[in-house]
Amino acid sequence: MSERKRRVLIWASSPMNIVVLRPILDVLRHDRRISLFLTGKYHGEDNPLAIARETGLTGLHMVSLDQAKKLPADLFLTADRKRLGHGCKRKVLMFHGVSFKGRSITPKVKWFDRILLVGPYQRRKFAETGALREDDPRFELIGMPKLDRLARGEFDRDQIRAELGVPDGKPMVLYAPTWTEQSSLYHMGEPMLEELARMPEVHVVVKLHDHLYDMSRNSIDWAARLTSKPWDNVRLTRLGDIVPLMAAADILISDASSAANEFTLLDRPILFADAPELWRGERYGSTADLDTWGRKGGIVIERPADVRAAIRRSLENPAEFSAIRRQIAADLFAYPGESTGRAIQAIYREMGLEPPSAAELERARSPRPAGPPLNILHVASHGDITRGGAVQMLTIVRQLIRRGHRVSVVLNNAPENVGRFEPRLRELGAARVACFPMQADGVLKRLRIQRQFRKWYREGNYDVVHTHRQEALGFVLRALKGERVPALLTNRGTTYRFASAADRKAYHSPRLDRIIAVAHAVEAVLVREERIEPERVSVVYGGFDTEAYARPSGAALRAEFGIADETSLVGCIGAFHKKKGHGLLLEAFARVRRDLPQARLVLVGDGNRGPLERKIERLGLGDAVSFAGFRRDIPDVLAALDLSVNTSTEGEGLTGALRESLAVGTPVVATDVSGNREIVIDGVTGRLVPVNDVDAAAEAIGWALRHPETMRAMAAEGQRLVWNQCADTVQAERLEAIYHEILETKRESQPTG
Known part of the structure; x- marks a missing residue:
C-alpha cells in the first residue's frame, strides 16, 4: 500500500x-x-x-x-x-x-x-x-525564502524594467508604502508623486500594498486615483510580488513597509517617507520599530518638496549609508540565498x-516531463458530439491525440449509429470508435450490452479510462466489474448534488481514482456536501479550441440579422432551459432599452422558444430580439457581440459561454452562480451580478454598453486569464499530468520481490 x-x-x-x-x-x-x-x-x-x-x-x-x-x-x-x-x-x-x-x-x-x-x-x-x-x-x-533569488542575483533587471515600461538608461525609483491610513501614501504620497512627476530624468513605479486595493479598509480608491493622473514618468503596477520590482529598482521610497528592510539586501539607496501618525497609531503602539525600515540606512523625507533633492543626492552618492545598510541586512536576514x-x-x-x-x-x-504516450479511452454519457460535455470531450480528445497519445471514444448510442460519428472522430485521429446504449430497457438487455462493452474494452489494453458524467461512470463501473482498469477518472461539470443513491455510490467507488471538477465551485460541493475525499478531486477547467478562437470574425452574424456595426449587440449563448435565466435576461434587457433604444439582443441556442416569444411580445421588445438557433460557428458569433450576457440561476459548473466569450475578447456580464466568479472577476474581467436580480442585471448591462472602452479593457484581462487557464492545450497538459500521476502512484504501491 x-x-x-x-x-x-x-x-x-x-x-x-x-x-x-x-x-x-x-x-x-x-x-x-x-x-x-x-x-x-x-x-x-x-x-x-x-x-x-x-x-x-x-x-x-x-x-x-x-x-x-x-x-x-x-x-x-x-x-x-x-x-x-x-x-x-x-x-x-x-x-x-x-x-x-x-x-x-x-x-x-x-x-x-x-x-x-x-x-x-x-x-x-x-x-x-x-x-x-x-x-x-x-x-x-x-x-x-522569498528573498533567496534576490540575494543570489537571479533576476533579469533589464527584462523586468522593459516589462514595466522603464526607458533604457533612466534610473528606476520604486515607491512602496504600507497600507494603513496613517501611511506615507495618505500623509504625503500624492504631492510627493507630483514632485517626482516633475523629474523627467527618473522613472517611478508605484507598488501598492495588497490591502490598499480593499475599499473596506480605505477611504480613497488609490488605484483609480493614481491611474487617472496625467503623469508621463510615474506608473502604477499591479504586479503582486514586489521582489522582482526591488531587483529592478535603483532607489526605494518606503515608510513602515517591510520592503525597506528587504531592500537593504541589495545595498541600494533607500528614502524613508516619514509619516508621524504611523508611529503614534494604535497599530504600532509604543513599540514602533524605528531601528529598521531604512530610517538609519537612508534619507528621511519629512516633506514632499524634499524628495527631488533626496533622489539626486542618492543618485550622485549611492554608497552613502552603505555600511549601515549592510549592517542592518546582516542583522535582519539569516542565510540569504x-x-x-x-x-x-x-x-x-x-x-x-x-x-x-x-x-x-x-x-x-523543474517542469515534469510529459511521460510516455498512453492508450486512453474516453466514454461519453452523450449520444452525439454536438454540444456541452460532449464538445468538451472532443476538445480533450483532439489535444491528447496531438500530444502523441492513442485515444479511443465510446458514445451512448445504438451500435448501428456509430457511422454518424466515426468519420469525424477518425479524422481527428481516434484509434477506435464505438457506440453502446448505456441505459437500455430491460435487465437482460443491459447485461448483454455490458458484456459486449467488456469484450470490446479487453481488446483495447487501455491505460486510462476517462468517463464523462454519471451515466458513463455508472455504466463503466458495472460493465468492468472485476476487470483491471489501471486508471479510472470521471468529469463532474455541475454544482448539483448527486441525483440518486446509485450516483452517490458510483462517485464514492474505491475503483474511481479521480474526479475531474471543471471548477473549484464543483470541487467545493463534492468535498463539502458529498463528502468526497479532497485528494480524489482535481480541478481542470473546461477548455476551448485555441485554433478556432484565435481569429474569429463577427461580420457574418451581423449581416445575417441586418445589424449595423455601430448598433450595440448583446448576446446570450445557451439552450432554452429554465436554469439559464433567459426570462430574467429579457426583463433586464427591456429596462436597458428604455435608455438605449437602439440596442439589440440575439439569443443563440435551441429548445422551446414559445414562452420566450410570448415574453418578448409582452415586454414590447418586438424586433429588438432575434433567435439565432443552434450554431456551430460560436467563435464568430461571439466576435459579433458587444456584450455577452449569462443570467443562469443554478447548477452551472463554470459557464462555457463565458469562458469562450472572454477567449475572443468579448466583454461579459454574468450572474454570480457556481463557478462563474472564477473567471468573471467583478470590475476586473467583467461585471458580476447577484442571481435572480433583474435590477442589478439591467444596471450592469446598461453600464457596460455605455462604457465600451472600459469593458473592452476588462475583456482583455479576462482573455489573458482564460488563455492561461482554459486553453485546450493547458487542459490537455493538466489531464495528462493527472493520468501519469495516478499510474505512477499505483505502480509505486505494487509489492516488489
Missing part, C-alpha cells in the same frame, strides 16, 4: 502571504506525498480562490474558513499569525516581514509549535520584550517526512 498523504493547510490573509510562502509551496505542491489546502480572505471576504488566482498558484485544494476549521491535517502553515488550524497536528509560523510589534504579536506566536524566524534581530526582540526566551526550542532561524532549503527541511521534519535532497528540490522546481 502507498503511504498516506500528509495534509498541509495554508492560511493567507492576502496575496502577499502567498508570495512569502511561494518558494515553499512550489516544492510541497510537486510532492505526491502531500496534499495542500488553501484557505484565506481576499479584501475581507472568505475567498481563497481569488488569492490563488492573483498569485498564479495552482495544484491546491480550496477550502472555506468553515471547512478549514474542521479539516484534519498534519500541518498548519501560515505567514500571518492566524490561529486557525485547530484540527492540525502541528502548527508552523513563518513571518511575512521582519518588523517587531511585541504587544500585539506575543499571544499569537505562543500558539505555534514551530516558529521560523527571519534573522537574529527578530529573535533578539522576542527575548528583549519577554515574549519568548531567545533559546526557546520552538525557534528556528531560517531567513526569508539559502533560506528556502532550510525552511523546507524544517517543515518536512514537522510532518515526519524525510526532507528532500538537493536533487529532489531541483527536480521539484
